């Protein structure tokens with residue numbers, strides 16, 4: 001930390017941050033630390049929040065480092081347990097587990113619960129990366145390994161870092177956010193060989209038509225960007241697509257469950 005006068009203008013370095021003129025603080029960080037008697041407001045400030053964010057990454061990396069090959073399954077938190085879509089989720093979780101992958105979901109209800117349930121029932125590894133929400137429902141009972149995140153962005157890093165692809169059942173904003181994050185990471189080369197499979201041709205048709213007719217037509221994306229989204233109704237084909245892509249980009253094949 002440096003605090004100096006230079007050409008009559010005061011400047012101050014706080015780590016990588018440069019402050020000049022009126023931006024220069026009236027006190028130093030250590031003054032504030034030592035003068036701060038008795039009140040705990042600092043606990044709710046951004047610098048303290050950064051430590052919690054760091055802790056979330058450290059805990060996530062620590063818990064998932066030895067997971068082995070995994071696939072993330074997304075889909076609506078609102079899928080009713082007695083619906084055909086829930087049954088698809090269970091079947092998909094089972095197929096993914098039988099293919100030797102751990103199943104990672106958002107740990108919530110609906111399609112997430114279905115996929116965790118399928119993985120658990122098939123004897124696979126069932127992981128839930130939950131998110132703290134104001135209307136907290138907690139992790140579904142089919143998660144064998146669960147982490148509850150405060151921050152969406154830390155949690156999203158885990159889905160991409162620890163899975164070899166995304167399988168996406170019908171869903172709403174949360175699901176769309178996960179799809180578009182993955183496809184943006186693929187488009188910008190931040191992830192390579194990362195299959196994204198949309199399950200349900202009828203459900204996704206409107207979105208794909210809009211991507212072709214407006215987004216591609218308007219020159220906002222390229223034709224091969226749309227090809228990053230593989231669409232199918234067939235759950236076996238969905239899992240096979242992930243296996244094919246994994247085998248193409250990673251020489252080692254998934255371990256079979258013991």
Ligand SMILES: C/C(=C\CNc1ncnc2c1ncn2[C@@H]1O[C@H](COP(=O)(O)O)[C@@H](O)[C@H]1O)CO
Pocket residue numbers: 073074075076077078105106107108109112129130131133137170171172173174175176178
């Ligand atoms: C809506 C209800 C609970 C929400 N609980 C969630 N728990 C964990 N993850 C969630 C939750 N809601 C959304 N997500 C994430 O987004 C995707 C689903 O969002 P959608 O808008 O429902 O499509 C999902 O894949 C999660 O990662 C009470 O029923």
